[in-house]
Amino acid sequence: MAAESPIAAEDLFRGLLDSAPDPIVIVDGSGNIQMVNRQVERVFGFERDELLGRPVEVLLPERLRANHVGERRRYMENPRTRPMGVGLELFGRRKDGSEFPVEISLSPMRAGRDVLVTSIIRDLTGRKEVENQLRATAAELERSNAELEQFAYVASHDLQEPLRMVASYTQLLARRYSGKLGEDADEFIGFAVDGARRMQELINDLLTYSRVGSRALELEAVDVGKAVDGVIVDLGGAIDDSQATVTRDDDFPTIEADPRQVQQIFQNLIANGIKFRRADVAPEVHVSARREDDTWHFAVTDNGIGIEQQYLDRIFVLFQRLHSRSDYPGTGIGLAICRRIVERHGGTIQVHSKPGQGTTFEFTLTNGRKKA
Secondary structure, three states: OOOOOHHHHHHHHHHHHHHOOOOEEEEOOOOEEEEEOHHHHHHHOOOHHHHOOOEHHHHOOHHHHHHHHHHHHHHHHOOOOEOOOOOOOEEEEOOOOOEEEEEEEEEEEEEOOEEEEEEEEEEOHHHHHHHHHHHHHHHHHHHHHHHHHHHHHHHHHHHHHHHHHHHHHHHHHHHHHOOOOOHHHHHHHHHHHHHHHHHHHHHHHHHHHHHHHHOOOOOEEEEHHHHHHHHHHHOHHHHHHHOOEEEEOOOOOEEEEOHHHHHHHHHHHHHHHHHOOOOOOOOEEEEEEEEEOOEEEEEEEEOOOOOOHHHOOOOOOOOOOOOOOOOOOOOOOHHHHHHHHHHHOOOOEEEEEEOOOEEEEEEEEEOOOOOO
C-alpha cells in the first residue's frame, strides 16, 4: 500500500477537526494560535485568518486576559492533560464583545522541539440557563412551601379556639338533652359531637406537622433508649387495653438530635404497631438499633395486619389512609410527621411489610448532622 502524502494527511486532520462538535484551538508554547476548526468560527464569530498567529487571549474577555497569561505560562512549565470541567471558571469572548461561559479541556503534544496544546472549548450557555432556571424553581418551591407551612400553622392554631367552643357546646347538648328530643335528635347530636372531636384531632395533628418544619431543631444529647422507655410509659393505657407487648434492644445510642421530635417518631410508630393489630393475636412491637459508621439504623417491628405492596409508597403522604375511621381511627398524618422529622435530621425512612404478617419501619439518624 502506498504511503499517504503529507498533503492528504493534513487534509484528513483538518477534516477531523472541522467535524468535531465543539470549538478546537491549537496553540504553541508561546500561546499563539496555530490552528482552529470551523466551530471556532461559528461560536466566536471570527474568521480563521483573523485568529491564526494571535495570542489565544483574544478569545477571552479583556478583564481575564492578564491573569490567563500567567496561568498559561505556569501550565506550559508542566504541561499535562486536563479533562473538561477541571480548572478555572472561564468565559469566552465573541468578536462582537459579548461573553459566554465555557469549560475547556487541555491536551499537550510534542511537535518537534515545540509543545502544542489542543484546547477543546464547550459553550455552557444552555447548561447555565437550565441551572439558573432550576435554582429559580427550587427557590420558588422553597418559598411556596414556607408559605404553606405558615398558613397551615396559623390556620390550625386560629381554628382551635372556635372549634373548642363548638365541641364544648355539642357535648353539653349531648349531656343535657340526651333522650329528651327523640332518637333522631340524639343521632344528630352524636354526629356533631363525633365530627367536632375528629376535627380537633385533625387540627392538632396538622399543627404538629407544621411545627416540625417551621421550628428550628433544638439539638442536644438524646439517650434514645430512655426516649423509647418514656414512650412505652406514655402508651401504657393503650398497651394494657390491647394486651400488647412492647420490647426494645438493650444497646441504644446517645445521639445529637431534637429530643421531642425523636420521641415523637417512636410514639407514632409504636402506637401504629399497637393500633393496626390482628384479631387473632395480641400485639407485639419490638424496637431495635444498629450502627453503621456514623449512622444509626432504628427499626420498629410489629406482628400486625401488614400493608399490601402497592400501598407502601402512599403511607408517608399527608392525609393518606388505607382503612376507614370506623376500623382504625386516626387522621392519616402520623407517618408524614415521622418522615418529616427523620429527613430534617438528615436521615431516611422506609417500610417493609407483608399482609397478615406484620410491618417493619426502618429509619436512620446521622449523629450530629441535620438539615436546615
